[in-house]
Amino acid sequence: MKNEEYLKTYNPDKYDKLSLTVDGLIFTIIDGKLKICLVDRKKPPFEGMLAIPGTFVKMDESLEQACKRVLKDKAGFEDIYIDQLYAWGRVDRDPRMRIVSVSYISILSEEKLLKVRTKEEILSEFYDVDAVLSDSFELAFDHKEIVTYARKKLARDVEKSSDITFEFVSEKFTLPTLQKVHEILLGRSLYKANFRKKIAEYVVETDEKTSGEAYRPSILYVKAK
Amino acid sequence: MKNEEYLKTYNPDKYDKLSLTVDGLIFTIIDGKLKICLVDRKKPPFEGMLAIPGTFVKMDESLEQACKRVLKDKAGFEDIYIDQLYAWGRVDRDPRMRIVSVSYISILSEEKLLKVRTKEEILSEFYDVDAVLSDSFELAFDHKEIVTYARKKLARDVEKSSDITFEFVSEKFTLPTLQKVHEILLGRSLYKANFRKKIAEYVVETDEKTSGEAYRPSILYVKAK
DNA sequence: CAAATAGTGTCTTTGAGACACTATCGT
DNA sequence: ACGATAGTGTCTCAAAGACACTATTTG
16 A cells, blocks of 8 residues: 555654643642642742643653653552643753643642641642732742643633533532632622522432531532432 | 944844745535635645645734735635634644644625625535534544634624624624524524524614515614624 | 515523522531 | 421522524625
């Protein structure tokens, strides 16, 4: 076949090549605040500044595989929600050389997060997203623009579907907890009764309740299939 | 400064490099059908098959610039709507070598399209999207997957906003025409009265009407600011 | 004036929003 | 019993859906 002949004589070096990275924006909610995982850069460029954890894509791995590798290496996670955000390709976005980056959003429940904290992972730390996005806060590269874009996407996504909100909570969760997640991501408070009517079709009541906490216990739900 | 010293000694070759392409999915509506612009591949791989027009990203251009370059070179267009779709990064998606592709959606009105047709551009041709997505139709690389993804995004976008529908029509348009665009993208028919109520806030009536056509003329509108 | 398309009025249904109410737990 | 949070009932209002009607042009 002609295609095969061609491939033998093909010279891959005749086209420009560049470096490709993936960045993983790991969000979670701690103490009722949206947080993002950032790493402290140990070497130039932007030494000493905070950045979104990322890595170069290897020749034999897909973008998703590369992203999951970062999440595991820098934060210690496996099996977490990951969704492509955007490809960033400004020519001068990295002072070293031409680097295009594909960013991914991933979300952790506090439950999963705490499991990992026990492993003494201190490469990365979680920061308050509102603080990170405030004027006085700086991030390496174009990472502040990326976080801004991601923050808006989270709000947009929740506006039209409650899908991602389940990623922020444990497998079993209470409706007040889930409502809080919606409120944090949307940036406004919601009416309890209305919220419950809306998500009723996506959740299933279990016969368990919270216990040990003050005041009236709350029924535990699981996500509907 | 330390960062600057570092950059002088930095060796960009120590990381894997790969080729990056952009693909431009150009949609339009002709004769009441959604069409996509495809090129006939003149050389291997996938010689003789249809593909989404694309190009390698050069070292000194952004992804958007590269995409606009393809649109101009292969279809003859400038100043058209362009929106990033997705980054495709499967390891074996190109038989020659590792190539990651960032795809963009662009939309043309038939009016703009006809202007270009007069330039005798025959490198690319428009194909019926329903036909392209039917089981018997094949495209080069993973391009059928990309078209499928784009087709769904168009429907999703129209569902929540009428923004992109204006890209399909001329600057001045009638409401029956705009409604048809919505119907084609959504894949279902809409009630005239309801449609008009919904888009009323996004359009402004002009004092012009269509003429020369059979039956009652239609009022021309422009997009509201 | 008939045929065909353009454009409107209005009833129904659905769901979001607002708010007041009841229920159940720990102390 | 009380304080505090969990959970429910229901009115209002705005928008989507369905459908029937009127209006304006060409031939």
